[in-house]
Amino acid sequence: MSKKCQVTNKKANNAYAISHSHIRTKRLQHINLQNKRIWSKLQSRWIRLRISTKAIKNMAKISI
Template sequence: MSRKCQISGKFANNAYSISHSHIRTKRKQHVNLQKKKIWSILENRWMHVRISTKAMKSLYRMNL
């Protein structure tokens, strides 16, 4: 399974690690993914998803 949010579609970002001597090496900034069980209103059942914490926060905000 890829490192991609199943709700928002977020995935890794390309970035640089910069050393003290300013040598740049490529690296990835991965999404903070969590495995959660979410209630689906459309299917009327619990679903296991890999969701980013940002999407989790916005889902929580929409349900309030």
């Protein structure tokens, strides 16, 4: 499974790792993905999603 949020489609960000001598090497800032079960009212069953913590926070905020 890819490292992408199934709700927001967020994925890794390109960045630099900077050493003490200021040598820059490329690295990835990965997204914080969690496996979550969410109740679907339309299908009347649990759905397993791999979503970001930001999406979990927003779902709790709007009470899904």
